[in-house]
Amino acid sequence: MAGRGGGSKSSLYAALGVASDCSDAELRSAYRKLAMKWHPDKCAGAGSSGGGADAAKARFQKIQGAYAVLSDPNKRILYDVGAYDGEGDDDDNGKGESLEDLQRQFEELFLRPSPSSFSPNDAAGKSASKSRPAGRK
Template identity: 50%
Template sequence: MANGDEKGKDLYAVLGLKKECTAPELRNAYKKLALRWHPDCCSASGTSEFVEEAKTKLQEIQQAYSFLSDVIKRFLYDIGAYDNDNDKNVSS
């Protein structure tokens, strides 16, 4: 899929950023969201449903950051020429 992942979500939107963001902005957004959604931090709420949601959300955040922090993948994603599904089958 040219849009970034199997759910059709915009990777920039996952991180709350615009396409024109800089590398430091990308890193800062990732750190902020990772701290907010880390399951260990969310477990204080006491509900297992919320912890599972946090795990899922953190995985989305990590995937978006991993993808967008790679200069080549980000460029290809921005022009709509990169299929994120190909990454799942390649070990690096």
């Protein structure tokens, strides 16, 4: 909590419920949990009123926006030192395609295998053994 800027600095972190010194893995995990909880498609079926779906959409967009900044190392550094200008990012989110973009990013994140389940040594060993044909000169 450095100085008076601490409130705004922590707002993106607070949106994801993580500390400002969290690791990339903690950030990703928090995003996944919140995105699954607040995804508009999941929340739309929970209640018949349109207000709940609109609130879920707004919350999901806030979560997605926070993750978009904090998951980018360059943007995160700028944000942490108070030099990040999200004005241009907000303009993009105001366009009609923003929900579709969020949906695509959401699906990519959950359909892509986790880096922790992949071992570079295993892949190197497999590719090395496949690259040499047996018994050929």
